[in-house]
Amino acid sequence: MIENEINGGKAVDVILIGAGIMSATLGMMIKELMPQASIEIFERLDMVAGESSDAWNNAGTGHAALCELNYTPEKENGTIDCKKALAINEAFDVSRQFWSWMVEQQIIQPGFINSVPHMSFVWGDDNVTYLKKRYEALTQYHPYKKMQYSEDAAQLKEWMPLVMEGRDPSQKIAATYMDIGTDVNFGELTRAMITHLQQQDNVTLHLKHEVRDIERAENDQWRISVKDLATKDSRELNAKFVFIGAGGGSLWLLEKSDIPEGKGFGGFPVGGQWLRCTDDAVIERHGAKVYGKAPEGAPPMSVPHLDTRLIEGKKALLFGPYAGFSTKFLKNGSYLDLPLSVKLSNIVPMISVGLKNIPLTRYLIHEVLQTPEDKLKSLQQFLPGAKLEDWDLEIAGQRVQVIKKDKEEGGVLEFGTEVVAAADGSLAALLGASPGASTSVSIMLGLIERCFPEKIKSSEWQSVIKKMIPSYGSSMVKNPDLCDAIRAKTSAVLGLVN
Template sequence: MIVSESVDVALIGGGVMSATLGALLKELQPDWKIVVFERLGDVAQESSNAWNNAGTGHAALCELNYMPNPDDPSKAVGINERFQVSRQLWSSFIDRGILDSADTFINSTPHMTFVQGEKDVEYLRKRYETLREQPLFAGIEYSEDSRVINQWAPLLMQKRRKGEPFAATRVPAGTDVDFGAITRQLFDHLKANGAELRLNHEVKKLSKKKDGTWDVRYRHRVGGAPGTVNARFVFVGAGGWAIKLLQSAKIPEIKGYGVFPIGGQFLKTSNPDIVKKHQAKVYSQAAVGAPPMSVPHLDTRMVDGEASLMFGPFATFSPKFLKTGRWIDIVQQVRFSNILSMLKVGATNLSLVRYLVSELMKGRAKKVDSLREFMPTADGADWELIQAGQRAQVMKGGKLQFGTEVVASADGSIAGLLGASPGASTTVSIMTDLLAKCFPEHIGDWESTLRELIPSHGSSLNDDPARAAEITGTSAEKLGIRA
């Protein structure tokens, strides 16, 4: 085996996770040599692509699955804190010329929740009463008045049947985010500052050497030429592909993990007469057995300067871990260390199985019927069905986990990210946590720069109302969004 070169950092995967980590390291340690491997012909083609996700700046403003107990706001507050960290870094990156103007990737879009039926109305009322006391949710509004909700989102109320109770919450400070644009801009910055981006390069295996470094073995997908790079640190930000590479690295920390792939589809319209009547992201309750990523929502999207609406997602199933993955992905992950856990997940999540079967049996007409539960006046002729990205939900300890999880070796020389939502919205805090875990010998020297980039770094905004108002107001001004 011939090792052609040595680098400080190897980033595997051309998505927002690798882009954010690379951009942070470039600010913290500009002399380090960074190489990025992406198996496709461009970056941001999988989960980070604008049409492979809902673009929600996940801040728990509207997502009910982040607060199943209406009296306990802890998880919702935690996710909002993490999104505020992302907003601060994006603001700093604009000041430093790392990101382009804010309107190229983020736009104000109110976040709403809409529910029907006495049980859900009561739940939403309690949730509102709890969240309104939290500084980071100070702007939340609540109404059961059809006239008010009609002002917030007319498409929800037109020709709706009377009689059934309904309610809605609204937070004007919500956002729509194009994570694909952020990813491309960060990689452009990395390339301009000495990092090497190798497209069409598929990493095949990771091997640890006696000196603690890693040989990253890859193959060029055009022509098939192999190669190896030696790296002091490896980050695997490859979506569902991450488990395969972490297993190839044979780190003990990956034992017991498995992933379950779930795909999705959206109905989309760019009809300007419809789009102009709805400026919000409106979430509701998930169906029984549905994973959190399948919570139905009607969203305003802004991609490449064009506004559109998306409704969904509708769950699909493929054994692939990526949209461009392989049909044998789900089988290739099986090990003696995780097979019992995976079988237990299947046996204890029959409601999820039933939900997926019911979703797979839905034809286009049934999907339009689901849209009409949100938008009674919907005409199927105005909407097209698009395929969204693949998500790989974490299986561990016999349980199906929803969220993101960093798996790192004990010595911190390699780390990877598993899981999905809230994912991209909380990328920055995930990466700052990773820096502390994997680079303990450097983090002390980096703290001052991190606080310059992220003023709230190391503190809780929700515990300090005045500080929360100051920092969220500053980032809102720099990003050109509602405070």
Template sequence: MTSTAASPATSATDLLLVGGGIMSATLGLLASHVRPDWRITLVERLDDVGLESSQAWNNAGTGHAGLCEFNYTPRRPDGSVDITAAVSVNEQFHVTRQLWSALVAHGTLPEPASFIRPVPHMSVGFGDHGVDYLRQRHAALQEHPLMRGQRFSEDRQELAAWLPLMLAGRSPGEPMAVSRSEAGTDVDYGALTQHLVAALRRRGATVLTGHEATALRRRGDVWELSTRTDQVSAPTVTARLVFAGTGGGTLPLLRSARLPEVAGLGVFPLSGQFLRTSRPDLVQGHRAKVYGHAEPGAPPISVPHLDLRSVQGEESLLFGPFASFSPRFLQHGRRSDLPRSVHRGNARTLAMAALDHPDMVRHLLAELRRGAGGRLTALRRFVPEARPEDWELITAGQRVQLVRPSAGRATIVGFGTEVVTSADATLAGLLGASPGASTSASIMIDVLGRLVGPHAPSWRDRVRTLVPSLDTDLADDPALAASTTARTDEVLGLL
């Protein structure tokens, strides 16, 4: 996909999507379904869509559903496990699956194997603490209709059959337990984004790649987006409605729009690194995505995982994450991103964040000091016989942690995404990252209602043709949950 060859000095559109990731692509498809008569324009700074956070190697491809991630099932002070977040994420992923299924059935998306496939999701507990945590987590999830069917085992023979690579060379006396869900998936969000944008173009949308958004201003009853290409001023795009989904670039763009709702907000960038191997015998010895638990006192972002990945037909294993630091807000951003984002309104908030979250600061400093030996030690916790020559270090996507003031303190929004909307409901921006892509349909249906809903009275009826459970909590209707899962499994080839 290349940039539009020629553009007028100013182009007008009904809905402007800034950023070419999974969120903008999803919103664009939904909007074109609700208002097929609208002009839709997507602007992306890179030469193709889906190359930042949505790109396959810039995320774990987990298709987060709360099945294996300890992040969403924290322990309460009394030792019990809170599954509220896991159930919520699982419900949202079911909404996303319904949307993808409908688009496949309608021929809007191609063969689903090009972007999704079944991969078991597992959780592993190491040591007495980890085994007890996992046992209680499994018991709590089994009580919920959306999470039933997971298996729990401490039997070494069974674990060796499930995870031969992880059991080879492991001490037989080490306490270890695993829970296994067959409902897991591996998703190539980069490929999916490109499929969605290709469909959007077929529906008449304008896609401007190689166009960097530099400023957003209100002019009368429209928004004006200034862009540039290769450091040269480019056409201005005017739009009635705007969605900013540019990852780390969203907050600066909303600030340029003088949106009062973002006053005082700050962001702090984090890079992620992973160890990767494509050695066939290692890949064949690990046919799952396995999430561990954070060590006591460590922040949730430190949860390690060993993932089977399939990208463009090639299978690999990915282990991490290892935190690193770059002042860029995007992987292809600028080193000046962080210093330019600090101003009088958020400087104190950013400073307080470091004081209020010492565990995260300690974790980041420890990660920055970790060398190749430390990374190998962490890997051998999962793969006891790992050899350094079989694994390469790769840098994954750039994320920004949203920092917001709260009662004189600072809160780091580590998990969850936030939608900020202007008072007149003509501008919306997405802040935050995880679980992000896997909940894209739910989040973008919310944005659709805020931006497009006032201009399409029957929008919910139209969306319901794609997402039948739109107004029903699957968690409250086990029969509907079962039938929805069976249908989407069949259409998406996940059986």
């Protein structure tokens, strides 16, 4: 490995910024691929997984495109585009394989993931027509063969009794049902991985440490300036490879690195709120994740859903999220985050996106101005009998949607995740949000392929990766037997419905 000191600063092989699901996943992979590598993890909070990875800051949905309608848009010709849904579905199966491998290695326990059916639920003639077309399009592909569709009130009552109670019998409704859906506690999963990493040689976690600067050092390395928020001491380190996985804080640090590939990126923060049920009787009567259709102009993270959660062994019921606007890039961030992120390199894309996304702006203003009674009306579209006194408002996590340059439009707003890497692969940053944590394994695999292109071709690395992810290099969408075999095994190891 590299020398211990370079120009007075401690030298390590890998620095991971942020102790969330992405850094934990990448750290696990790197340690398996390079057992002797020295790794330093820096987290500005006093806890692991305190921001977006925390169980109460995200939906906990194992995003596999089973119920999320925004992943299957309707084209102008009326057909359904399944491309994104198929990619996300396979990516979640990749995550399940990696998690199963960790369970088999006794690195983690399987309780972080539980079987919770995934449903799509719509009302109105146009939406019902769309959902039926979506069902017919998806079930042409083997991973979706077991999806069920119904417009029958009796069937829907069996799937979601609480949602059907008190509903107008004349209302045109439909739903799809997948019993292989899951609820995932990404906070618990992240903490288990970080705990394991801490037990390995040459791995150190630093809580309450904030990375203040990133700049090129000698020998094609990176110099990282870090401040200990407890002692107020500052120090510098040098690293061969740096990963910026700081959630909403990644954009600011990417700008600090000054890599050409990071020029022109901006961020648009979107906050979230949940209604959390306080009535145990109501909570017990619902047992699914029921996703509806997003309002016009709403970001994908604001798709309304009635959400059964299993957190620390206790069942919970959430509805939302309700979007909000804040200039913070992190839940524990600063109101100066957005204005300080504006640079000469990204001001044109940001202005362009602002001018072209008036419906989003109008939607966010509407959400911010909603009263508790307004929020109840949204809930009552899913639960006609809902009462305001049975629900408390909770603040969810903060997300930053990616703004990137576009030659034709000046700038575009992206709602997925974006990996930005230096040309030499020595630094990479993850920007964006959904589906994020659910596809973290595929995202980090892609990052490794970009940043370590020669090493990943070696038979040694290929062998290690295939032990962790048996389907690596093959398509589960195109290979039904492989899909069935992988799902059967991971279901058994993780204790899930097959």
